[in-house]
Amino acid sequence: MIFFQQVINGLMLGCTYVLVALGYTLIFGLLRMIHMAHGEVLMIGGYVALVIIAYLHGNLFLAMLGAIAVTALLGITIYAASIRYVEKGGHLSPLVSTIGIAIVLQEIFTKLFTGEKIAFPQTLVFKNIQVGGLSFNTVQIFIIVLSFAVMFVLYRILKGTMIGKSIRAVSENTETARLLGIRVSWIVVITFALASVLAGIAGVLVGIAYHSIYPLMGIEIGLKGLAIIIIGGMGNVVGAMFSGLLVGLMEVFSVAYISSSYKDAFTFGLMVLILIWKPEGLFGSVTEKR
Amino acid sequence: MARRLFRFVSVMAFVIGLLTFSLPGAQAADITLGALIPLTGFATGFGENQKVGLDIAVDEINKAGGIKGNTLKMITYDTESKGEKAILGFRKQATQDNVLAILGPFLSTEAEVCFPLANKYQIVSISASAAKPGLAEAHRPYGFINATSDMNTLPPAVDYWVKTHNIKTVCIVTDIKDALNKSTGQIVFPKLLETKGVKILGTSEFVTGEMDFSAHVSKFKGMSPDGIVISCTLADAAGFIKEAKKQGLGKPFIGGVAIQAPKFLELAGADANGTITGSSFWVENPAAKSKAFVQEFMKRYGGREPNPFAANMHENVYLIKQLIEATGVTNKPSDLDTDRQKIQKGLETLKNFEGVTGTFSVTKEGTVDKSGYVLMAKDGKWVKP
């Protein structure tokens, strides 16, 4: 029964990873841009929600909306103000400039909220549920259900709508997409906004799940997100979903049955192995490896 | 293009020149001390807290007339929570700013790289927080630590906990990335528990910053211990306890020095009620000195409480002040070396100093002989059970 417990734990952890990974796969995979401040977008999403609930006395729904709005704007701003100009210098310049952005954002939030972890207001009705010998709680259910809902919506957007198809066209081949009449620059902006919204939602969920947030929280999660999209396949949305859950489960089980110290090593080790033996990722990447 | 190059070279030359010469800042008669605190980087939260404690001490002293009639000037450098920057800051303070003593650094990893420098330049470096066991001992005679290791503060707490809850078996969860907690969880607690005849059913390990404790809690649940020992940073401990309560694992908890900080209570909320710890600093202490300090602190820091490291830093400033006054420090630039040595000699033999945490003496290992209050978490405060 502990096993089942661990499975739920793994799924919950995995869900937050998936949301982060989805954002990454949109940017790194489909747009093939480097964005090292994505973790900070997540962090800011968490803080926006915290401010709305704790200081403006809003409820979780409003907090979520707020987080979505702010992170969408933030993502677009980061793209427009920096990445777009810097791209001409090649791959590596956005790497450096977005790290600069990450540092500035971390510092700003440290100045505003102190560097310490602060308690994230718990507004969900918390109840333990026992079914048979298994126990789980409402918070876990909420997170898992919400995440899956988001994943489903994203999937439908990408597969079903014009925008989604345009995004995929642009990632296949920018020139051809342009010839087909797609406004490439708009699509890029929309993709960025989408990815950032995912990160923002993830930030709020992390706050709910783990009861606290702090300005440097984006760093570690960001790194994991990167590993996950490699494992799943860059640009592959379904791949990101599966591998996010996979990594979540893997980490929880390695903690339970082996040792937590190696947890990170397993995730990154798996990533390294995939890159060596199946560089397109477990589920294949959208485009051929460059 | 050539213009750019020229401009660049001249800027570099200017900057290097700037660094080679010390810019006069303090008045001749000022008493200058150095402080190394992490104001950016991962330890910012603690650093900010500690700085408030430092500022309170400096302001109090200067308002009362300074040290021997001279203004106390504190030169504080940010270590960015990194060893390299601590080294640079230390060297600057020791060899360019010519401070009489250095308060800090904060982290054990910073102290590991600064204490050798303290001995090289023969200047006292007294940390208010680097509690890694054996650290001061390994860097005699100039490395000092006014912070207690769990070996000193925990015995009364463990005693109380085991007796009150009739603990026969425990599970221990440890953060093995953090040297301090690793030692507490894997060495100190087992040793203390062993002497009480308590059996350890199982252990679980993780690395700092773990966000998800569900796996560990589930594991312990399966073992059904009488009590749970937590040896990790306050944020992780809070996370663990909350998760445990969520999963219905409502056993008595005991934690090490890392959870003393009020922040732990804030994060863990009501779930922490009943948790025991041993601490050298008790925020609710009604003793006059302590209370005054806590009140002033909360006034300056938006109602937030000091953590033990801020209290220790406050003491350190007063310690050095007392030594300067008592050991004949002249504060003349030509006497810099002998002044620093006087401070070291005085510190080494200091007995019965009254600070905001209580009265204590400096040991021959370079640490302090503070023992622990037994504290219990109750409704967001640490109280005496």
Added chain:
Amino acid sequence: MISPYTESILIFIGINTILAYSFYIPMTTNQISGGQGAFMGIGAYFSAAMTVNYHIPFPVALVVSGLMAGGVGVLVGFPALRIRGLYLVIMTLGFAEVVRVFFLTSEYFGAAYGFSKIQELTTMTNVAVVLGLIIFVVYRLERSYLGRALEAIKENDLAAETLGVNITKLKVLMFGFGAMVAGLGGALYAHYALFIDSNNFGFHRSIEMVIFAIFGGVTSIWGPPVGAAILTLFPEVLRFIQEWRMVFYGLLMILMMTFRPQGLVTKHMFKDVLSRRGRQEVGDPA
């Protein structure tokens, strides 16, 4: 006489320059390695173990640990051949984390307690010597037949191969060389800081090295020293606005990349100055 403080700054600039070169060297064959932190760690830990546990003289420990790091670099270099650009960066970043965790859990190397009691054997002289050697080797390399081969690879891999350039050999060689340089930097670092733990060598350190090199400019051999010098000095010079230091540091990076993404120093910068052409080179295409 320079003050000890200035001496430390110069030593750190020297070490950081060496580390920046460790990124620069694989870059000459278009390999972007985000994992140099790992090789630095290998050099640091092994040299420390040698001098502390076995009392091996520093120069020997330095060279041996450099070679070890280089050896691991060659091993990693082979699989790295199959991966390009963005993927390689990420894979090597992951590799750096794996190595970091290894050192974190290795009791022999001190695990979380770190490795201490290292003697201060690094001096301005040996940093300068090592740095000088590295610059010398790279300079000669770039001016030789090898250098032209490297340029060819950079322009177009396949074309270079058809012209008889042994790409595999060169790429792996440069990757290993870069790793060795990182190892040397690590050994020098360890014997200056006197204490190391796994946190010094992971993802963060690797990114730092990348930033130094890119900021300075990776198309010119003089890019890494300039980048390392400025970025090391910057926080020190800004001590008077301590509270906002990091914000400025981040802003500096953003601005530099926006206005001069090819880095401060570019390959033809000096040529232009000398030949008075004054033409600004935008830098090689990525």
